[in-house]
Amino acid sequence: MTIRAILASALMAPSLMLAACAGGASSETQIMGVTWVADEIGGTPVLPDSEVTLTFNPDGRSGGKGGCNTYGAGYQRNGNALTFEQAMSTQMFCAPDALMAQEHAYLNLLPQVTGFERSGDKLTLNTPAKSILFHAKP
Template sequence: MSLAKNILAMLLVTGSLWGCSLSQERATGKTMSLAGSQWQVQEIDGDPVSQDGEVTIAFSEEGRVSGTSSCNRYQGGWYASGNQLELSRMAATRMACPAPLMQQESRFLKLLGDVRRYQFEADGRLVLETVDGARITAVRRASKQE
């Protein structure tokens, strides 16, 4: 009887998560997926991204993540399961730029390395979140090569 209750509970949770995903897809008219998506970062832990430096994130179908981090480019691997997100083997170029952009870049890359969860907001924004609750918020970009 206990096994049957556990299976029923798992089915209910899975159904609830699937239902939430469907309502997001209906609201936006799009399937929400990281694979093959490109994003323009708007906020880094509540602070707006400087207009002087572009911050982007692209998730390839092949499990690679890449983008610009204000001054430099970065890349690595990504893996998602449910709303859990793991970024690995991250590397970035090391060009210098004005101090405010370097500070923004450093903060972004630190938070990006600490990301453990993601979610799509009802308006389609992507929110990446660290274990400590720090957030990176981004909007979808038109498809183009990073």
């Protein structure tokens, strides 16, 4: 190999790595950069006039609103495998009791998540027994 070929290869390598990284995840596997709004938690529709949200940050933290309180939880993702740490939340009390029960169910289900599926503006978080269904907030 000539010196010219070695130099050309060395100069091209960073460009090729950047191009590979720029491709990133497809829109069907991308979950960051979207505010997800829950439609159903463990088979139960979200209460009317309540909003349960989830956002994913690139630093491995997620968070949102549980319907009453705000929360945050670390997460790890590997392809479509996804796990959450136990969520930490503020401790406000909200009425009615059903709203608190919904938030409790959601925050207890998050650490059971083992993976996700995304289809367009729909996101499903799966546990061994139940799921949480979301749509992308417009």
